[in-house]
Amino acid sequence: MRFFALTSVLAAATCALAQEAARYGAVSIDGSNTVSAGQTFSVTYNSTAARYTPKTVDFLLQGTMPNGDRSAYVVLARNDFPADQDVLQQDLTMPDVTASLGSDITNWLLISYITYNYDDYTPPVVMSGGTSTPINLA
Numbered sequence: 001m002r003f004f005a006l007t008s009v010l011a012a013a014t015c016a017l018a019q020e021a022a023r024y025g026a027v028s029i030d031g032s033n034t035v036s037a038g039q040t041f042s043v044t045y046n047s048t049a050a051r052y053t054p055k056t057v058d059f060l061l062q063g064t065m066p067n068g069d070r071s072a073y074v075v076l077a078r079n080d081f082p083a084d085q086d087v088l089q090q091d092l093t094m095p096d097v098t099a100s101l102g103s104d105i106t107n108w109l110l111i112s113y114i115t116y117n118y119d120d121y122t123p124p125v126v127m128s129g130g131t132s133t134p135i136n137l138a
């Protein structure tokens with residue numbers, strides 16, 4: 001398993017996130033979804049209902065800027081996801097997103113962003129997408 005506790009910002013391609021829970025699996029925050037900088041919190045990704053088998057699962061944050069645009073992604077962790085695995089529970093430490101990116105970004109989402117092979121082509125057709133749950137940055 002690769003694990004990077006990064007606070008870097010990923011300029012990823014756009015993806016349809018919110019309504020794709022069934023296709024991309026489900027993500028939840030264990031306990032309170034209000035988290036402060038430096039706090040460790042536990043998240044669970046569950047691929048049981050996902051249409052495809054994830055190859056990787058990244059946990060990201062994304063908020064909404066004052067002009068209504070979505071912010072860049074904040075990468076919390078990146079993981080390989082074995083084919084025989086269904087659930088990934090992971091402890092994450094919240095970076096100081098408000099200090100680094102600004103306190104005017106609101107409506108934060110915790111996203112589980114997956115990559116997967118579309119059917120069984122050679123070379124593989126690698127797709128990506130995500131599902132999300134609201135998170136409050138205290």
Ligand SMILES: *[C@@H]1O[C@H](CO)[C@@H](O)[C@H](O)[C@H]1NC(C)=O
Nearest residue numbers: 026044046047048049086087
């Ligand atoms: C994963 O999701 C399935 C249903 O999609 C559920 O039955 C199972 O209990 C979940 N597992 C965990 C650990 O939450």
